[in-house]
Amino acid sequence: MRIPDINRVRVSFHGETVGSIASTPEGLMAFEYADEWLANGFSVSPFSLPLEKRVFVARWRPFDGIFGVFDDSLPDGWGRLLVDRMLAKHGLNPWEVGFLARLSFVGASGMGALEYEPETAIAASLGGLDFDVVAEECARLLATNESGDLDELLALGGSSGGARPKVLTEIEGEEWIVKFPSSVDSENIGEREYRIAKLAMLCGLDVPEVRLLPSNRCSGYFGVRRFDRIGADPLRKVHMASAGALLELSHRVPNLEYELLMRLTLLLTDSARDIEQLYRLMCFNVFIGNRDDHAKNFSFLYDEVAGRWSLSPAYDLTQNPGTYGERATTVNGKGKGITLDDLLVVGTKAGLKRSWAREIAEGIESKVESAGLLDCLW
Secondary structure: OOOOOOOEEEEEEOOEEEEEEEEOOOOOEEEEEOHHHHHHOOOOEOOOEOOOOOEEEOOOOOOOOOOHHHHOOOOOOHHHHHHHHHHHHOOOOHHHOOHHHHHHHHOOOOOOOEEEEOOOOOOOOOOOOOHHHHHHHHHHHHHHOOOOOHHHHHHHHOOOOOOOOEEEEEEOOEEEEEEOOOOOOOOOHHHHHHHHHHHHHHOOOOOOOEEEEOOOOOOOEEEEEOOOEEOOOOOEEOEEEEHHHHHOOOOOOOOEEHHHHHHHHHHHHOOHHHHHHHHHHHHHHHHHOEOOOOHHHOEEEEEOOOOEEEEOOOOOOOOEOOEOOEOOEEEOOEOOOOOHHHHHHHHHHOOOOHHHHHHHHHHHHHHHHHOOOOOOOO
């Protein structure tokens, strides 16, 4: 394996050229839309990359010199770990691998619909996985820095984000994500995330189909059907951008607030339903104890036929203590000690009637308290 010598990357969407990416002498990303895309396409990131004929140059911060929408395509957390360890295995320094090469590693396998060429592909068979075997390999890699099946783990999960080990696979002809315990998780974390997701549905949140997949090692593995993929034959990829990408905010720095998210949602979608969904998600995160509500855990989907954005289904619904008990995304300016009044302030500023906002919040709080999932809160 060697680092590909690439000076330009083609970005495509459903086979059509969106534009091209190059690197400036300072190591910053330069992006330009293709002429045909300017005539017939859409902005992949409306605020940072409006549909204009010019060369856009990224700033160094917050994404190390690249635009947020393309950073979304790069693996993060577990996926980044796998890629970097594969590079190290072949005697390569991961810090010397730039964004052009890393986008070529992603190729057509990234989250969302954007694809990158030339592609340095790592093939994988997606079906028929023994999840217990994969879980054992994940645990071995985290514990020892080595795995006998590093190539397969990279192929299965190298384009994924998030901290927990996971694989991208097929179940009954559809694309799913299956998660496994990290080194700090209990072995039954999958069952807990499954129960939280089902509870979120009960609380009126849009949540993708989830399953608790059987295991001989634990109570089961959490599986979620991908919402950036539609259908099976033919498969259609959906363009997706996280709030962090759209706002050019790093999820590694807790600098987001729900009030800003509400304004972003209203500006992008102009949908009262999406505003209510985001309000429900805020309330649920507060009451369930999910303080890991960072900028990559909110996303928007683009429907190129209708020509509009919508809030994505809720995902990565977990229980997390946060940093020193602080939320990643503040509620009414507060990172902890959130009250019902704080929730109502954000909801009413977003346009919800106070009485309806109260009914939603109190209903979610009641359902969460009755679910028996608050035993691990800090």
